[in-house]
Amino acid sequence: MISLPSVGFLGGGVMCEAILRGLLSKSLVSADQVWVSDVAEARLEVMRKLGVRATADGREVVKHTKLVVLAVKPDVVPAALKEVRDLIEAEHLLVSICAGVTLHQLEECLPANAAVVRVMPNTPCLVGAAATAFALGSGAKASPHGELVERLFGAVGVALPVAEKHLDAVTGVSGSGPAYVLMFMEALADGGVSAGLPRDVAQKLACQTVFGTAKMALEQPDVHVAELRNRVESPGGTTVTATRTLEEAGLRTAVIRAVRAAARRADDLSHGMLPY
Numbered sequence: 001m002i003s004l005p006s007v008g009f010l011g012g013g014v015m016c017e018a019i020l021r022g023l024l025s026k027s028l029v030s031a032d033q034v035w036v037s038d039v040a041e042a043r044l045e046v047m048r049k050l051g052v053r054a055t056a057d058g059r060e061v062v063k064h065t066k067l068v069v070l071a072v073k074p075d076v077v078p079a080a081l082k083e084v085r086d087l088i089e090a091e092h093l094l095v096s097i098c099a100g101v102t103l104h105q106l107e108e109c110l111p112a113n114a115a116v117v118r119v120m121p122n123t124p125c126l127v128g129a130a131a132t133a134f135a136l137g138s139g140a141k142a143s144p145h146g147e148l149v150e151r152l153f154g155a156v157g158v159a160l161p162v163a164e165k166h167l168d169a170v171t172g173v174s175g176s177g178p179a180y181v182l183m184f185m186e187a188l189a190d191g192g193v194s195a196g197l198p199r200d201v202a203q204k205l206a207c208q209t210v211f212g213t214a215k216m217a218l219e220q221p222d223v224h225v226a227e228l229r230n231r232v233e234s235p236g237g238t239t240v241t242a243t244r245t246l247e248e249a250g251l252r253t254a255v256i257r258a259v260r261a262a263a264r265r266a267d268d269l270s271h272g273m274l275p276y
């Protein structure tokens with residue numbers, strides 16, 4: 001087992017749980033090396049059931065771990081960092097997954113030269129299939145900080161370095177992306193039910209179709225996705241009749257607009273347009 005140093009989380013919500021369950025299932029960390037803080041007792045109870053150390057005191061997390069993942073909502077970031085600022089030492093690495101919170105804003109809340117990495121993962125961390133992008137702060141180095149982040153998020157999916165200016169666009173594509181794909185899957189299954197399929201059959205077929213299509217595209221990176229689509233569209237057949245209907249309904253325009261809206265919202269968050 002290639003294990004990581006002890007890992008801490010400030011905020012034990014949805015994303016902490018997804019990352020943590022992913023890491024534990026890959027044995028990248030052992031539960032007794034993980035500390036999590038949260039203000040909600042119910043979340044601490046969930047964490048205890050995972051076997052990790054759970055506390056209401058974020059300072060305990062920073063005292064006991066060197067790699068600290070900031071996983072609170074963006075509007076809570078200043079308060080959560082203020083609580084632990086004086087405990088952050090040169091050996092610490094702070095990894096923020098908070099949408100729209102810039103490296104500069106994070107660094108302003110921390111001691112000078114603190115090592116910070118801004119990361120945008122997504123919920124498929126839970127099943128080892130996340131799409132993650134990250135950018136290093138001015139006090140972080142490719143080695144060891146970038147490598148540690150690549151190991152952490154690479155263990156639960158794909159992790160790519162990007163320029164920080166691209167992280168809002170990343171949020172629009174892959175951070176928020178699972179929600180759009182799930183919406184599509186829900187509609188695909190509803191279409192099946194509307195055409196007479198039992199609900200459970202329609203849902204299974206819809207999920208497997210999205211999974212199989214993604215796998216097919218990922219395993220043929222040199223083939224444009226439009227070419228893969230054309231291979232399904234027999235001339236005058238069922239598929240082209242359906243894809244024309246989707247074009248008429250503006251599917252692609254709607255998705256492009258949605259991604260841009262999410263990216264703009266991430267930028268708004270970084271300009272203090274809080275709360276949600």
Ligand SMILES: NC(=O)C1=CN([C@@H]2O[C@H](COP(=O)(O)OP(=O)(O)OC[C@H]3O[C@@H](n4cnc5c(N)ncnc54)[C@H](O)[C@@H]3O)[C@@H](O)[C@H]2O)C=CC1
Pocket residue numbers: 010011012013014015016037038039040043058071072073074076079080097098099120121122123175176
């Ligand atoms: N949910 C998602 O799909 C993704 C979320 N993110 C980012 O991850 C961050 C966390 O999001 P979620 O896990 O979805 O939110 P969440 O609301 O499920 O989790 C946040 C947790 O922080 C706790 N909390 C609040 N104040 C605290 C404090 N001072 N100290 C410690 N814990 C505190 C809350 O009780 C809550 O359990 C957000 O900044 C979000 O932008 C990033 C990528 C994907």
Ligand SMILES: O=C(O)[C@@H]1CCC=N1
Pocket residue numbers: 099171175176
């Ligand atoms: O909706 C949000 O703001 C967060 C960031 C990316 C996914 N969920």
